[in-house]
Amino acid sequence: MLQLRSDRVLEDYYKSRVIVFSAIVCLFILALLMRLWNLQLIKGESYDDLAIENRIRLLRLPPPRGEILDRNGNPLAENIPSFTLSIIPGAIKELPELVKSYSEPLGYPPEKMRSIIEKSFSSPKFMPFAIKKNLSMEEVSTLKSLSLQSKCVSLNVRPIRRYPFGDLFCHVIGSTGEISSSELEKFGRVGYRPGDLVGKTGIEKEYETYLRGEEGWEQIEIDAKGRRLASLTRRPAKPGSNILLAMDASFQKFVEDVFTERAGSVVVVDPDTGKILAMVSKPGFDPNIFSASISEKDWKSLNSDPLRPLENRSIRGLYPPGSTIKPVTAFAALSEGLIKPDTQFICPGELELGGQVYRCWNQHGHGKVDLLTALVESCDVYFYELGLRLGADTMAHYASLFGLGKPTGLELSQELPGLIPTNFWKERNYGTFIKDGENVTIAIGQGYTLTTPVQLAMMTAALANGGNVMRPFLVAQIRSPDGSVIFDQSPVVRLRIRHDKQDWALIRKAMRDVVESRSGTGRRCRVPGLNISAKTGTSQVISTREKAKPEDDVPYHERTHAMFVAFVDDQPRKVAVVVVIEHGGGGGKIAAPMARKIICRYYGLPDPGEPKD
Amino acid sequence: MGISYAGRGWKASFSKFEWILSLDAVALSLAGIALIYSATVPLGPAGKSFVIKQTAWLGMGLILLVLFSFLDYRLLERWGIWIYIIILVALISVSVFGRITAGSRRWIDFGLMRFQPSEFAKLAVVIVLARSLSESQRGSIDSWLELFKHAAFVLIPAFFIATQPDLGTAIVLSLVALTMVLFAGLSKKLCKVILGLALASLPILYFGAKYLLLDYQKKRLLTFLNPDYDPLGAGYQIIQSQIAVGSGGLFGKGFLKGTQNQLMFLPVKHTDFVFAVLSEEWGFLGSSIVLTLFLIFILRGLGIAGRSRDDFGTFLSVGCVSIIFWHVAINVSMVMGLIPVVGVPLNFLSYGGSSLLSSFMCAAALASVSSRRFSHLS
Numbered sequence: 001m002l003q004l005r006s007d008r009v010l011e012d013y014y015k016s017r018v019i020v021f022s023a024i025v026c027l028f029i030l031a032l033l034m035r036l037w038n039l040q041l042i043k044g045e046s047y048d049d050l051a052i053e054n055r056i057r058l059l060r061l062p063p064p065r066g067e068i069l070d071r072n073g074n075p076l077a078e079n080i081p082s083f084t085l086s087i088i089p090g091a092i093k094e095l096p097e098l099v100k101s102y103s104e105p106l107g108y109p110p111e112k113m114r115s116i117i118e119k120s121f122s123s124p125k126f127m128p129f130a131i132k133k134n135l136s137m138e139e140v141s142t143l144k145s146l147s148l149q150s151k152c153v154s155l156n157v158r159p160i161r162r163y164p165f166g167d168l169f170c171h172v173i174g175s176t177g178e179i180s181s182s183e184l185e186k187f188g189r190v191g192y193r194p195g196d197l198v199g200k201t202g203i204e205k206e207y208e209t210y211l212r213g214e215e216g217w218e219q220i221e222i223d224a225k226g227r228r229l230a231s232l233t234r235r236p237a238k239p240g241s242n243i244l245l246a247m248d249a250s251f252q253k254f255v256e257d258v259f260t261e262r263a264g265s266v267v268v269v270d271p272d273t274g275k276i277l278a279m280v281s282k283p284g285f286d287p288n289i290f291s292a293s294i295s296e297k298d299w300k301s302l303n304s305d306p307l308r309p310l311e312n313r314s315i316r317g318l319y320p321p322g323s324t325i326k327p328v329t330a331f332a333a334l335s336e337g338l339i340k341p342d343t344q345f346i347c348p349g350e351l352e353l354g355g356q357v358y359r360c361w362n363q364h365g366h367g368k369v370d371l372l373t374a375l376v377e378s379c380d381v382y383f384y385e386l387g388l389r390l391g392a393d394t395m396a397h398y399a400s401l402f403g404l405g406k407p408t409g410l411e412l413s414q415e416l417p418g419l420i421p422t423n424f425w426k427e428r429n430y431g432t433f434i435k436d437g438e439n440v441t442i443a444i445g446q447g448y449t450l451t452t453p454v455q456l457a458m459m460t461a462a463l464a465n466g467g468n469v470m471r472p473f474l475v476a477q478i479r480s481p482d483g484s485v486i487f488d489q490s491p492v493v494r495l496r497i498r499h500d501k502q503d504w505a506l507i508r509k510a511m512r513d514v515v516e517s518r519s520g521t522g523r524r525c526r527v528p529g530l531n532i533s534a535k536t537g538t539s540q541v542i543s544t545r546e547k548a549k550p551e552d553d554v555p556y557h558e559r560t561h562a563m564f565v566a567f568v569d570d571q572p573r574k575v576a577v578v579v580v581i582e583h584g585g586g587g588g589k590i591a592a593p594m595a596r597k598i599i600c601r602y603y604g605l606p607d608p609g610e611p612k613d
Numbered sequence: 614m615g616i617s618y619a620g621r622g623w624k625a626s627f628s629k630f631e632w633i634l635s636l637d638a639v640a641l642s643l644a645g646i647a648l649i650y651s652a653t654v655p656l657g658p659a660g661k662s663f664v665i666k667q668t669a670w671l672g673m674g675l676i677l678l679v680l681f682s683f684l685d686y687r688l689l690e691r692w693g694i695w696i697y698i699i700i701l702v703a704l705i706s707v708s709v710f711g712r713i714t715a716g717s718r719r720w721i722d723f724g725l726m727r728f729q730p731s732e733f734a735k736l737a738v739v740i741v742l743a744r745s746l747s748e749s750q751r752g753s754i755d756s757w758l759e760l761f762k763h764a765a766f767v768l769i770p771a772f773f774i775a776t777q778p779d780l781g782t783a784i785v786l787s788l789v790a791l792t793m794v795l796f797a798g799l800s801k802k803l804c805k806v807i808l809g810l811a812l813a814s815l816p817i818l819y820f821g822a823k824y825l826l827l828d829y830q831k832k833r834l835l836t837f838l839n840p841d842y843d844p845l846g847a848g849y850q851i852i853q854s855q856i857a858v859g860s861g862g863l864f865g866k867g868f869l870k871g872t873q874n875q876l877m878f879l880p881v882k883h884t885d886f887v888f889a890v891l892s893e894e895w896g897f898l899g900s901s902i903v904l905t906l907f908l909i910f911i912l913r914g915l916g917i918a919g920r921s922r923d924d925f926g927t928f929l930s931v932g933c934v935s936i937i938f939w940h941v942a943i944n945v946s947m948v949m950g951l952i953p954v955v956g957v958p959l960n961f962l963s964y965g966g967s968s969l970l971s972s973f974m975c976a977a978a979l980a981s982v983s984s985r986r987f988s989h990l991s
Binding site: 013046 | 751792796798855856858859860861862863892896897900901904905907908911912915916918919927931938941942945946949951
């Protein structure tokens with residue numbers, strides 16, 4: 001039999017090592033037992049004091065959330081105390097007694113009170129269970145003395161968010177609410193805990209890290225009844241930073257009041273900096289209902305409303321720009337050298353293309369038109385001709401120069417990019433290239449093209465400031481609680497449009513004449529003494545331009561969107577305005593007067609009203 | 614000459630079944646289930662599923678223990694390298710597809726069950742290291758090449774585990790390997806050089822900790838040095854767990870009566886801090902019984918190592934024992950505030966299927982070595 005090295009039956013080669021290792025293990029365990037002895041029996045009593053009756057409580061001191069202010073320091077979002085009555089299910093001794101004494105001051109019938117308390121039995125035994133939230137001040141005063149008498153009831157105060165202007169800034173500022181479980185997973189590491197308030201939408205969400213501040217804590221000593229005896233150690237909470245918007249609340253209010261239609265959006269910007277002066281999206285909602293926990297009914301009605309009041313249309317509303325894009329198409333054709341300013345086309349009121357008829361809004365036709373007239377009178381056939389010659393890809397190139405088809409970079413991250421169709425895009429999504437019939441519709445801002453109001457505002461601003469596409473911004477400054485400025489906004493030029501001076505001047509003259517000329521489509525925006533330039537748009541929702549029905553016969557959701565873009569560029573303070581009215585009819589008719597009122601207010605002029613002629 | 618892998622018949626094996634070790638493991642696991650029940654009662658009805666799951670895993674663990682102890686451990690010597698490779702692949706895939714829980718990727722989701730390969734990696738390393746050590750010249754390792762050959766088996770999985778990040782398991786793995794190498798024996802020359810290197814690497818460690826550790830790991834270290842540093846976050850665990858242990862006293866507050874536990878002052882108490890629940894509710898008496906049970910398990914295991922039929926069995930046993938030992942030492946020290954909080958479960962007691970099953974696999978390997986110590990080569 002072969003002797004293997006590993007064959008060592010009855011051999012004690014490792015015996016000494018086993019003994020050494022066993023001794024080490026014994027010493028180790030002995031050390032642990034000694035530490036245990038020390039903790040439990042020698043220091044035990046002091047730890048016992050800490051634990052028994054839970055004399056030491058660690059209180060979290062939630063940081064006051066930073067405020068959001070307008071440019072004049074008016075609070076747009078502030079904190080107010082909210083009171084909650086809770087019970088500790090594990091501490092309830094006499095249920096009938098509890099029901100009897102609390103049902104009246106809470107305004108609950110006894111049966112309801114009982115069923116609420118019984119519901120708490122299935123929740124964690126020693127965790128406070130909320131009975132009623134957001135108590136009124138009268139309720140608080142009666143409940144305060146009551147709650148001191150019983151051990152199982154506690155009255156807690158926590159700050160909630162209040163928005164003094166109600167729905168005025170709802171889409172810009174957004175709302176706050178209790179942190180959800182998916183957000184907890186995301187933020188758990190940075191100190192968020194269940195029940196914390198967190199920004200859900202708008203500025204409240206985007207600037208959460210600035211607004212939140214830093215949590216503090218306090219170790220307090222309490223007696224058996226849960227009353228506070230003394231504070232042991234304390235680290236105060238650091239309040240969040242304040243955020244100053246570039247907007248003026250009274251101007252925003254004025255703009256909101258001017259917008260009297262059902263749904264749509266208005267964006268007013270300073271073209272030189274990209275500063276948002278007003279941003280209205282209608283319909284809105286009252287963000288205050290989210291701060292206190294929102295009721296099922298309110299949530300359902302907000303969520304199922306077909307007009308979708310929760311959506312910020314200024315950044316998420318996708319509208320065909322209609323004729324408001326014609327200046328871009330004209331600029332494309334001029335820059336590409338396809339036309340000269342005096343190139344003329346004949347508009348017989350329609351254009352036939354492969355058996356399909358594309359109509360001009362003026363069914364009688366404009367006759368012989370040059371570029372200036374085509375822009376001023378918004379002749380569609382002229383632009384159909386340009387669309388045929390330019391093709392979708394070239395038009396898309398020029399649209400992207402004006403920042404269309406991409407988010408503008410506003411601070412609100414939910415912003416949608418819109419859509420500027422290209423052959424590549426069409427091929428990928430539909431398997432075919434863009435046809436001539438589609439090229440002509442793209443030229444007048446119809447078909448696949450979709451833009452958001454804020455994109456149109458930045459496009460208009462670029463026309464007003466000499467070709468700079470600015471990054472729009474809402475937040476002017478962030479200030480720490482002690483008042484020092486942590487962040488100061490500075491204008492950012494996203495794109496510079498290289499242009500021929502004469503071409504540019506022609507387009508601007510045309511936009512001036514849209515307002516000034518007797519045949520201009522934007523005449524209702526005219527303010528004597530102020531040089532307003534503009535472009536109207538009436539964008540179609542359904543793709544027929546067959547017969548013009550009387551407006552009232554068309555169902556609401558099939559009516560055209562009224563679009564209007566306007567700017568003033570010869571004043572020391574420039575301004576650009578975009579008005580979009582969903583299913584509002586014609587842009588020149590309904591949207592232009594709104595823009596006029598807004599511009600008048602901006603320059604402190606009286607509204608001259610509609611021109612008489 | 615052949616080796617019989619099936620042992621010498623069921624009857625003989627049954628009589629040689631490792632009863633002390635097995636009953637010890639079962640007693641610890643049952644205590645664990647009672648503690649998990651107590652720890653999860655405050656969670657309301659949702660807590661029950663923890664107890665049910667742990668009981669199911671205990672059942673699976675027992676089946677593993679019986680099955681494995683009747684198999685010859687030398688199967689592991691032959692197939693160990695494949696187990697090791699599979700675990701290594703699993704570890705790498707965890708860092709690619711793993712499921713993120715509390716910020717780390719440690720689990721592979723099989724739908725029905727989540728599987729934590731790092732728990733089983735410790736066993737795989739023990740198996741391959743035992744084989745590699747048993748193939749070396751008996752006595753002491755005195756060439757660097759040889760040492761690096763052994764070390765490579767540990768360092769590769771330890772690296773992937775540390776990047777999950779699961780620093781606790783990576784540390785345990787390294788300590789287990791170190792224990793096995795020391796048991797096999799290192800030459801004096803190597804010992805001296807290693808000690809010197811260790812001292813020289815202290816500054817490197819310091820800067821490594823400064824730049825490589827994740828924020829929460831740094832926070833834990835800082836908090837250990839000063840528990841009041843962040844009493845709501847990492848320091849909260851140390852403070853509350855010490856209060857729980859300390860307030861237990863000699864006899865404890867009684868089953869389901871621990872205020873720290875029932876009032877939910879204790880964090881992750883059914884997993885890493887289960888010992889705190891034990892100390893609070895069962896006092897010094899209960900805690901020392903559990904520690905004694907662990908001591909019996911470890912001493913018995915070392916005894917098995919000493920009487921093993923071959924070197925592979927010896928090193929396998931030492932590895933399995935040191936897995937249990939280092940977990941106990943680190944976990945209990947952590948609960949009592951002796952070392953910083955590192956996420957290491959307490960074998961047999963902590964809630965968690967992967968941890969419980971791998972603990973039973975350790976017991977099974979020891980039982981298999983034990984029941985074969987008298988069998989002869991045929």
